[in-house]
Amino acid sequence: MTQLEELLAGWIPRQRWFAGKGIPIEKVVVEAEHSVVPGEPGMRVLVVDVGQRGSISRYQVLLGSRPPGTLREELTHAAIGVCELPGHGTACTVYDAAHDPELTGLLLERIAVGAVSGSVRFHRLPGTAIRTGLRSLVLTGEQSNTSLVYGEDYVLKTFRRLWPGRNPDLELTSALSGCPFVARPHGWIEADLTDDGQAVPTTLAMLQQYLRSATDGWALAAISVRDLYAAPDIAPGEAGGDFAGEAERLGAATASVHRALARELPTDVLTPRGLRELAGSMLDRLRLAISEVPELAPYAGALRTAYEAFARVEEPLPVQRVHGDYHLGQVVRTDSGWVLLDFEGEPAAPVGERQRPSSPLRDVAGMLRSFDYAARHQLIGKACEKSLAPVARAWARRNREAFCLGYAFGGGVNPEKYQTVLRAFEYDKAVYEVMYEARNRPSWLRIPLESIAALAGAAP
Ligand SMILES: Nc1ncnc2c1ncn2[C@@H]1O[C@H](COP(=O)(O)OP(=O)(O)O)[C@@H](O)[C@H]1O
Ligand SMILES: [Mg+2]
Structure with a gap:
């Protein structure tokens, strides 16, 4: 490994966005290096x-470089280390x-003019003007990306x-551009990535409208x-x-986005064979989950x-591009309603x-x-977990019903009429959660397990 690769091998596992936490790293190789800003300070993708x-x-990794000892104090938390970069000569x-x-200001400027920096291409969507000279800040809600x-x-x-x-x-x-429930896209950055010996244009970053008045749905x-737990004797509807x-408006917004996706991008109908294959992949996931989390076994039946009921569904199941996560x-x-992010x-x-x-319905x-x-x-x-469990169930049920109602009002299929399909997708998601929680957050494992128990108890 080069000096840089050694440093990255120590730094990457500590990053929030690194998906392979807890698994030993065998090697780290810099596969491609694109210079975007030459000189000092410099930036490479x-x-x-x-x-x-x-x-x-x-x-x-967007790699910044500066002469040793010149990193400003507010950047020290972002330091990776000191090393010699190829073609640089000094550390x-x-x-x-x-x-x-x-x-990062330069990235915005390059998108604004549709620049090409070596093998990195900057694109501005036609019809959008981009204001430059703005300072950037990293969003703190960082999860899989930055x-x-x-x-x-x-x-x-x-x-x-x-x-x-x-x-x-x-x-x-981009396909949803103009839809009121999606943040407007403005441009993107791409470079070629090698796949089976072929150079494939690959998205590195996407620029979209910042929603100033946005509050996270989870936080709301x-x-x-x-509020409800503070006054548990009040019914959720009166709290x-x-x-x-x-939840109802969110259901309607979701249906609207689904309809727009079906209009703009290919749709299909799942064949009986496709349905069986999908059910098969759910069964595979279940088997894997049971092998990792034996507590799931009582619900396997x-x-x-x-x-199996899902695999036998007779009415055609329409399929299309969906959000997926x-x-x-x-x-x-936002001030003007719900907006869907992260497609x-x-x-x-x-x-x-x-x-x-x-x-x-997924x-x-x-x-x-x-x-x-x-x-x-x-x-x-x-301590109040047991006593408040019925209140939690009432909250979830009320909002579930409201969401489904809004979804049907908004022009989606009525989820209540597709119980077999919906139930299979809910189970499959809960099984995924069981594995996720067992691996990452064992104290939360009860959440999906108890949902599966409740769903199984209510099964016809
Ligand atoms: N256009 C935006 N306007 C306002 N906030 C945003 C915007 N895009 C993302 N965010 C905030 O950043 C969070 C993470 O964004 P997201 O696209 O979901 O990235 P990730 O792939 O890291 O989950 C969102 O939950 C939201 O709070
Ligand atoms: Mg996200």
């Missing part, structure tokens, strides 16, 4: 291959350039995990739940912080029955897989599971 358990994941301090507004806010105008989302191809977030957000739901109106943390409430899908899956049409199921989490997570480990 690195494509870094991280090898774990015999497989490789690719990550993007320099390298750091995460996403935190350096002096460098988003920079420029002034109060734009968000530049830099994708951390890279897969060859156009990122579905850019693809879907959590406030409503907290001051009732969320049902919001009910889950299998639900998946839909939950309360992916929607924000990237599941970042751990290859782009080709995420582009496959799916049932919009997104509905994702949001319904999120209501369950919102209702339950504040009770974990609290």
Whole structure:
């Protein structure tokens, strides 16, 4: 490994966006290095291959470089180390350039003019004018990616995990441009990534409108739940912080986005064979989950029955492009209503897989599971957990019903009429959550397990 790769091997696992936490790193290789800002301070886009358990994941690092000892104090938290960079001759301090507004400002300028910096291409969407000279700040809600806010105008989302191809977030957000429930896209940055010896244009970052008045859906739901727990004798509908109106509007916004996606992008109908294959992949996930989490075994029968019923559904199941990773943390409430964000899908899956049409009811199921989490997570480990459990269930049920009603009003299918399909998707999501919680957050494992128990208990 080069000096830089050694430094990255120590730094990458500590980053929030690194998906392979807890698994030993076998190797780190800088696969490609694109100089974007030459000189000092300099900026390079690195494509870094991280090898774990015999497989490789690719990550993007925006690497800033400055002469040693010249990193300003406010950037020291972003430091990666000191090393010699290829073609540089002398040692320099390298750091995460996403935190350096002096460098990130140049990214905005380049998008504004549609520049080409070596092999990195900057694009501005036709019909948009971009204001430059704005300072950027890294958004603190960082999860799988790193988003920079420029002034109060734009968000530049830099994708951390890279897969060859156009990122579905850019693809879907562009297809939905003009939809009131989506933040307007303004441009993107791309470079070629090698895939099977072919150079594939790959999205590195996407620029979109910053929603100034946005409040996170998860945070809003959590406030409503907290209000209710403070006065548990009041029915959810009468509580001051009732969320049902919001849930209904969110359902309508979701349906509207689904309809727009079906208009703009290919749709299909799942063949009986496709349906069986989908049910088969749910069964595979269940098997894997049971092998990791034996507490799931008592419900295996009910889950299998639900998946088998799903495989036998006779009415045609329409499929289309969907959000793919839909939950309360992916929607924000603005002054003018709900806005859906982050159409990237599941970042751990290859782009080709995420582009496959799916049932919009999968997104509905994702949001319904999120209501369950919102209702339950504040009770974990609290003395009042048992006594408040019925209140949590009432909150989740009320908002679930409101969301489904809004979804049907908004022109989506009525989820209540597709119980077999919806139930299979909800189970499948909960099984995924069981594995996720067992691996990452064992104290929360009860949330999906108890939901599965409740769903299984209510099964016809
Ligand atoms: N255009 C935007 N306007 C306002 N806030 C945003 C915008 N885009 C993202 N955010 C905030 O940043 C968070 C993370 O963004 P998201 O696109 O979901 O990235 P990730 O892939 O890291 O989850 C969102 O939950 C939201 O709070
Ligand atoms: Mg997100």
